[in-house]
Amino acid sequence: MNLLLNLFTAFFKIGLFSIGGGYAVIPNIQEQVVTARGWISQKIFTDIITISQLTPGPLAVNTSTFVGVRIAGLPGAVLATLGCVISGICLSVTLYCLFGRYKKSRYVTEILKGLKSASLGLVVSAAVTILLLTFTGSSELNLHPDIDTGSIILFLLSMLLLRRKKTGPVFLMLLTGAAGLFL
Structure with missing residues (x-):
């Protein structure tokens, strides 16, 4: 309680x-x-x-x-x-x-x-x-941080898709979530 x-x-x-x-x-x-x-x-x-x-x-x-x-x-x-x-x-x-x-x-x-x-x-x-x-x-x-290169790449691609290609946030989350399975 x-x-x-x-x-x-x-x-x-x-x-x-x-x-x-x-x-x-x-x-x-x-x-x-x-x-x-x-x-x-x-x-x-x-x-x-x-x-x-x-x-x-x-x-x-x-x-x-x-x-x-x-x-x-x-x-x-x-x-x-x-x-x-x-x-x-x-x-x-x-x-x-x-x-x-x-x-x-x-x-x-x-x-x-x-x-x-x-x-x-x-x-x-x-x-x-x-x-x-x-x-x-x-x-x-x-x-001396332990850098996660895959996360940085996904971040940069996400920013590119959001800003340049006007990709929707839901699609972007699904796409990067799926990509995270392989990184």
Whole structure:
């Protein structure tokens, strides 16, 4: 029962303090489930993020569901997801009411500008972590990394197909997943 309450609380915090949504939530989730609580390893976390990107729905909700099921089965999935969603709903309604009242305030404009910059920093941090894990198997920078050449080739081909050929993301994920079987 304690674990279920901890799952709910952790994902309530994640939902409450995940400014920017999308990839900006990854460092917050990582801090809660990998670093602070040690529920899963960095490798498993990266796998969960990858699977969460493949499934429909918001990244934070999908990730909370997958982490919850990994830690405590179906009850864990339900409570982690509820924690993430309930906090987001409460915060959104509160901010909507406040923003409607103070949207012309210079302070609100400046706060939003600062939050945009912080969100960008979180997204870049998440991207660097995922790149390091994909290319080296570690989220830490080190002087002599064990480079996974196959992953780098798939990454570069993916970028080429996305940018030049306008390949759809679903097809690209299926293609690179299949290619990963042979590398």
